[in-house]
Every structure is written in C-alpha cells, then in structure tokens.
Amino acid sequence: MMTLTDFRIPIGDWVDTGVEWLTDNAEWLFSAISDALGGLIDLLEAALLWPPPLVLVILLAAVALIVRNWRFGLFAGASFALVAMMGLWDDAMSTLALVLVASLAAVLIGLPLGILAARKDGFSAFVRPVLDFMQTMPSFVYLIPAIVFFGIGKVPGAVATLVFSMPPVVRLTELGLRQVDREVVEAGEAFGAAPRKILTSIQIPLALPTIMAGVNQTIMLALSMVVIAGIVGAGGLGAVVFRGVTRLNVGLGFEGGLSVVILAIFLDRITAAFGDRASRRTSH
Amino acid sequence: MNTLRAEGLYKIFGRRAPEALAMLREGHDREAVQQATDTVPAVIDASFEVQPGEIFVVMGLSGSGKSTLVRMLNRMHPATAGRVLIGDIDVTSLAPPELRALRAEKISMVFQHFGLFPHRTVLENAMWGLEVRKVPEAERRTRAAEALELVGLGGWGDSYPGELSGGMQQRVGLARAIATDADILLMDEAFSALDPLIRSEMQEQLVELQQNLHKTIIFITHDLNEAMFLGDRIAVMKDGRIVQIGTTEEILQDPANDYVEAFVQDVDRSRVLTASAVMEEPIATILRREGPKAALKRMRERQVSALYVVDPGRRLVGATLDDEVIEAIMGGEHHLENITHTDVPVVDPDTPLNELLMPSAQSRLPLAVVKDGKLLGVIPRVTLLAALGGVRRSNGTEVPQVDVPGDDDREEAGA
Numbered sequence: 001m002m003t004l005t006d007f008r009i010p011i012g013d014w015v016d017t018g019v020e021w022l023t024d025n026a027e028w029l030f031s032a033i034s035d036a037l038g039g040l041i042d043l044l045e046a047a048l049l050w051p052p053p054l055v056l057v058i059l060l061a062a063v064a065l066i067v068r069n070w071r072f073g074l075f076a077g078a079s080f081a082l083v084a085m086m087g088l089w090d091d092a093m094s095t096l097a098l099v100l101v102a103s104l105a106a107v108l109i110g111l112p113l114g115i116l117a118a119r120k121d122g123f124s125a126f127v128r129p130v131l132d133f134m135q136t137m138p139s140f141v142y143l144i145p146a147i148v149f150f151g152i153g154k155v156p157g158a159v160a161t162l163v164f165s166m167p168p169v170v171r172l173t174e175l176g177l178r179q180v181d182r183e184v185v186e187a188g189e190a191f192g193a194a195p196r197k198i199l200t201s202i203q204i205p206l207a208l209p210t211i212m213a214g215v216n217q218t219i220m221l222a223l224s225m226v227v228i229a230g231i232v233g234a235g236g237l238g239a240v241v242f243r244g245v246t247r248l249n250v251g252l253g254f255e256g257g258l259s260v261v262i263l264a265i266f267l268d269r270i271t272a273a274f275g276d277r278a279s280r281r282t283s284h
Numbered sequence: 285m286n287t288l289r290a291e292g293l294y295k296i297f298g299r300r301a302p303e304a305l306a307m308l309r310e311g312h313d314r315e316a317v318q319q320a321t322d323t324v325p326a327v328i329d330a331s332f333e334v335q336p337g338e339i340f341v342v343m344g345l346s347g348s349g350k351s352t353l354v355r356m357l358n359r360m361h362p363a364t365a366g367r368v369l370i371g372d373i374d375v376t377s378l379a380p381p382e383l384r385a386l387r388a389e390k391i392s393m394v395f396q397h398f399g400l401f402p403h404r405t406v407l408e409n410a411m412w413g414l415e416v417r418k419v420p421e422a423e424r425r426t427r428a429a430e431a432l433e434l435v436g437l438g439g440w441g442d443s444y445p446g447e448l449s450g451g452m453q454q455r456v457g458l459a460r461a462i463a464t465d466a467d468i469l470l471m472d473e474a475f476s477a478l479d480p481l482i483r484s485e486m487q488e489q490l491v492e493l494q495q496n497l498h499k500t501i502i503f504i505t506h507d508l509n510e511a512m513f514l515g516d517r518i519a520v521m522k523d524g525r526i527v528q529i530g531t532t533e534e535i536l537q538d539p540a541n542d543y544v545e546a547f548v549q550d551v552d553r554s555r556v557l558t559a560s561a562v563m564e565e566p567i568a569t570i571l572r573r574e575g576p577k578a579a580l581k582r583m584r585e586r587q588v589s590a591l592y593v594v595d596p597g598r599r600l601v602g603a604t605l606d607d608e609v610i611e612a613i614m615g616g617e618h619h620l621e622n623i624t625h626t627d628v629p630v631v632d633p634d635t636p637l638n639e640l641l642m643p644s645a646q647s648r649l650p651l652a653v654v655k656d657g658k659l660l661g662v663i664p665r666v667t668l669l670a671a672l673g674g675v676r677r678s679n680g681t682e683v684p685q686v687d688v689p690g691d692d693d694r695e696e697a698g699a
Contacts, residue, residue, distance in 0.1 A: 188412075
C-alpha cells in the first residue's frame with residue numbers, strides 16, 4: 001500500500017536550487033545591495049556615535065519636545081540617559097541605525113508598491129497574498145537565505161528586517177489611497193488634471209494619515225526583528241538580549257529588552273505625531 | 285461660445301456591452317437586454333443640443349442615467365456609442381492630452397457632495413483649475429479671488445472647506461468651476477445635498493449669476509421643482525432614455541406620456557409657472573377713442589362688467605366699469621377718458637403665479653399682463669386657479685401666442 005506520505009514533494013530542494021542559482025548568477029546584485037545597505041548603516045551608526053552620548057540624549061529629548069510636548073521630552077531624555085547608564089549606549093545606537101535604514105528601505109520600496117496596488121486591481125490581487133506570506137512566514141526563516149546571500153553581519157539582519165517589516169506600509173498606502181473620496185478625485189479629473197498631478201496633489205496628501213500609520217507599523221515591526229537580527233551577527237541590542245538568553249543571564253536580558261522598549265516608545269510616538277499632524281491638516 | 289451637442293449617446297456598463305448595444309439598436313427593451321447580456325444600459329440613445337447661454341436641465345429619478353449622461357459630456361465616462369460635440373470638437377475622439385486641455389479650459393463641473401479638497405484652503409480650491417492649467421501663481425490668485433467674490437465668498441479665501449456650512453461649501457465648488465472661465469458648466473445634483481431653504485437660495489443665486497455670466501449650463505436634478513425653476517429647457521429621463529425635452533410650460537401643459545404626467549402632478553406650479561404661461565388673450569378691451577357707447581355695446585356682447593381701455597398698439601390706458609359707463613352715457617359724455625381708471629393693477633409677464641394671488645384676489649378685473657406699456661394678455665381669476673390646480677386648458681395644449689402688432693384685429697373691429 002502506498003500512503004500519501006510516500007509522495008514526497010521536494011519543495012525544499014527546489015528552494016535550495018533556486019537560492020543556489022541566485023548566489024551563482026546574481027552575486028553582483030547582492031554585493032551591490034550589501035554595499036549600499038551596509039554603507040548606509042555604518043554611516044548612520046558612526047554619526048549617532050560621534051557626539052558624546054549626553055549631547056545626543058539632549059538632542060533626542062529636544063526632538064521629542066518639539067514634535068510632541070515637554071512631558072514626552074522629559075521622558076525621552078530620562079529614558080535615553082538610562083540606556084547610556086546601563087552601558088548599552090553603543091548597542092542602542094547600532095540598533096537604531098539598523099532599524100532606521102531598514103525601515104527607510106522598506107518605505108522606499110513599499111510606498112510605490114502600495115500606490116501601484118491602489119491603482120491596479122490586478123496588481124493588488126497579486127500583492128496581497130505575497131504580503132500575507134511575508135508577514136506570516138516565521139521571521140527566522142528569512143535569516144537563512146539572508147545569510148546565504150549576504151553572509152554574517154548587519155546586512156542580512158537589515159534585509160530580513162526589511163522583508164518582514166514592509167507589508168504594513170504597502171497595505172496601508174493602498175488602503176489610504178483607495179479611501180480617498182471618489183468625488184474628490186473626480187473633481188481633480190474634471191478640471192483636466194493628469195493622473196500624476198491627482199496623485200501628488202490630492203490622493204497622497206489626503207491618504208497621508210493612513211500612510212503614516214503604515215510607516216509607524218513598519219518601524220515597530222522592524223524593531224521587533226532586532227533580536228532575531230542579533231542572532232546573525234547584526235550586533236546591537238539584539239546581540240545583548242541573545243547573550244542574556246544563551247548565558248541564562250536574566251539581568252543582562254532585561255537591560256537589553258528594556259532598551260529596545262525605550263527605542264520603540266520613542267520611535268512610535270514620534271512617527272505617530274507626524275501622522276496626527278497629517279490628519280489634522282486633512283480633516284479641516 | 286459653442287453649441288453642445290449629444291448625438292445618439294449610449295453608455296452600457298459590463299463586458300458584453302457591444303452585444304447589448306446591438307440588441308438595444310434592434311429595438312429590444314432595456315430589461316430584456318439587461319437580462320440577456322448581464323450588462324447595465326445606463327444611457328440609451330440620448331440626443332440633444334444645448335445652445336450657448338442656455339440652462340438645460342436633465343431631470344430624472346435615481347437610476348435614470350442622468351449622472352452617467354452628464355459625465356459623458358466631459359468623457360469622465362467614455363461613451364459606448366454616439367458622439368459629443370462642442371462646437372466642431374468631437375469630445376468622444378480626443379486624445380488624452382487634448383481631452384485634459386478641453387476639461388481645463390472649456391468645460392467645468394460642480395458636484396453633488398461638492399468634491400472639495402479638504403486639505404486646501406477655499407482660495408486654493410478655487411485655484412485648482414488654473415493650477416492644472418499652469419497659469420502663473422499671481423494671476424491664479426486674482427482670478428480665484430474674483431470667482432469667490434462673485435459667489436459671495438469674498439474674504440473666506442483662507443478658511444478651509446470643513447469650516448464652512450454646506451451652502452457655502454457648494455459656493456466654493458461653484459467658484460472653482462467658474463474661475464477657469466469655461467463656457468460650459470456641468471452641475472451634477474449640485475444643490476441636492478443642501479437644506480431646502482439654502483437650496484432655493486442657491487437656485488436664485490445661480491439664476492442671478494447666469495444673467496451676468498451667460499454660461500451654457502447642464503444641470504442635473506431629481507427635483508422637478510428645481511428643474512422647472514432653473515431650466516430654460518428640461519430633458520426628462522427614465523430608465524436611461526430621454527422621454528421628453530421641452531420648456532417648463534411645454535412639459536407641464538403637454539406631458540409626453542403618463543410617466544411625465546404623473547411626475548408633473550406634484551410640481552409647485554405657483555413657483556415655476558409665470559404669468560405669461562397662463563395668460564389669455566384679452567377679449568374685453570376697447571380702444572380709448574371708441575367712446576362710452578361702444579364700450580357699453582362691447583360689455584353686452586362679451587357679457588362682462590368691465591373693459592380694459594387701450595390705445596392703438598394695445599397700449600394699456602386703464603379700465604372702465606359698467607355702472608360708470610352707463611352713467612356717462614346718460615350724462616351725455618362722449619369720451620372714455622373721464623371714466624377710465626388708470627390705477628389698475630398690472631403684472632409683469634415673468635411674475636411667478638404665487639405672486640399673482642394677492643393682486644388677483646383684490647382686483648375686480650382679470651389681471652392685466654403688461655410689458656413696456658403693452659397689454660400682452662389677461663389672467664382671469666379662474667384661469668389662475670385652474671393653472672395652480674393643474675387643470676389642462678379646454679382647448680388642449682395650445683399656449684396662447686399673443687402677438688402685439690399695431691394692427692390688432694379688435695382695433696379694426698371697433699373702428
């Protein structure tokens with residue numbers, strides 16, 4: 001008797017073959033991506049580490065104060081000072097650099113995809129399951145091809161983060177653009193505006209609050225990936241947490257985790273404030 | 285300015301539109317075609333012509349295809365078949381850049397829910413059409429500000445649409461449409477979202493504006509009162525077809541079919557019908573020079589107790605009453621002058637019927653309809669009441685044509 005399990009479909013082998021083919025034939029592409037992403041992360045990290053920590057803490061507190069209010073400014077100053085005083089300043093800045101670069105890349109790729117999805121129903125139908133796949137595939141799995149293509153270090157961490165965090169910005173850009181009142185878009189068309197003009201002058205400004213919510217979600221997801229990225233040698237707070245886990249050092253793990261939370265709160269509140277501003281402008 | 289012409293327009297939604305078109309052209313009815321081809325025929329064989337400076341109203345219930353029809357005029361909905369012509373430009377065959385230029389320069393639109401840009405100020409909204417056309421910034425501002433001034437929103441330029449009331453928002457929509465100086469204005473249920481009071485205010489303002497602007501206006505509405513108040517001519521649509529095109533009077537007095545007749549039943553005639561639409565030929569008149577005896581004779585012939593006294597060319601002098609005529613004859617008076625009341629109530633031919641009720645109630649004579657001193661016609665009280673009640677004329681559909689020549693036949697009769 002044959003059973004269903006005897007019919008082994010070697011999907012894994014096929015994926016291996018595909019990945020092998022890519023490493024053989026598209027090496028130039030991966031090294032270009034690697035150079036660009038790696039260079040950018042290093043640059044940002046160096047910039048963040050260049051001033052004495054106290055100066056940057058004050059600067060970040062000032063940003064928080066300007067963008068939101070004095071209470072959040074106070075909170076940001078105190079919590080970043082705490083990160084520095086836990087001895088995790090360098091790691092935190094390294095993580096911040098990686099998260100910002102990965103999120104920026106995710107937004108730069110995701111935004112046009114979202115716009116395209118909003119305009120073409122066919123593309124939208126194609127992209128939706130792909131996004132579902134990207135979000136539900138256990139994020140560890142991304143690390144494997146990332147290591148194969150980019151080796152060990154920050155770049156595979158950033159690439160895995162980018163892939164994992166891109167879906168919200170694509171989805172919410174599409175949603176935001178589709179939610180713009182049909183008659184308002186018609187009003188644009190009725191006066192002879194070209195599609196590009198309607199997109200830039202009407203649709204994107206009106207969808208901005210929703211798009212910003214997507215950007216915010218993307219950054220949050222990117223941050224949630226840092227521990228996983230730490231495992232492949234991306235360093236930063238992820239590596240700290242990972243060390244705490246492997247050595248069963250609760251104290252170290254907690255300090256690393258707390259620093260991630262502080263970064264998360266800071267980035268969330270700042271991007272949310274930009275979203276609020278956009279919606280205040282459109283809800284007039 | 286150019287004439288806007290629609291020639292055999294069809295709009296059929298659905299993949300099998302060509303099939304449905306062929307069936308409709310063979311004369312199958314809409315229901316059957318819809319069932320057979322799984323399409324929605326929204327506009328079927330619509331043809332009309334709108335003259336420059338005319339307000340052409342397309343009236344129909346929701347689903348009658350009127351909003352689709354108006355969007356075909358600027359090709360926001362491309363036609364399945366047929367042509368739209370503005371002057372000698374065939375809108376239906378323009379390339380996209382030319383179409384955009386046409387929309388920016390010749391034809392603009394006002395929307396039911398205003399379609400304003402909430403993130404732009406009122407002035408920036410009004411500038412939109414000019415911005416699309418890349419008019420220099422300074423000129424844009426002045427022209428948009430002028431348009432806002434024209435609709436009574438001068439000084440509101442820096443506000444945001446969300447800060448304005450519905451009526452004011454639609455004025456912004458109107459300003460945006462007239463700021464481009466387009467000859468043709470498409471108004472899609474432009475006042476339907478407004479409160480009744482604001483709505484009639486806007487209707488009156490539009491009529492007033494139109495007297496200065498002389499745009500060609502295609503106005504879509506489901507409200508027959510609005511249609512009749514605004515429209516120089518009205519096209520009534522039902523199930524995608526235009527069932528009647530005519531003036532307010534033609535449609536009220538002579539509905540093309542039962543549908544239109546049922547529709548016009550509820551019209552507020554007192555607001556849409558004017559004195560000139562219901563007035564009758566003045567038969568109780570007398571030339572001033574004919575004298576009291578002739579007046580008495582005329583009264584007996586016509587069995588009336590009063591006559592309008594006119595000069596040649598039917599210029600109204602006044603009215604004379606039976607008792608005074610008899611007194612005058614007995615007193616040996618030979619002239620009508622002394623017994624002519626010159627203070628008779630007169631009304632303008634454009635006066636709506638609701639403004640005739642008081643004068644009519646207070647007058648012993650049929651109301652005199654006078655323009656430039658000429659007696660065009662009279663409105664007996666019974667005629668006024670019948671018109672308000674929707675009773676058709678006994679002589680069918682004929683609307684009285686009152687020419688006012690110098691050689692009036694009654695003048696000869698009396699001479």
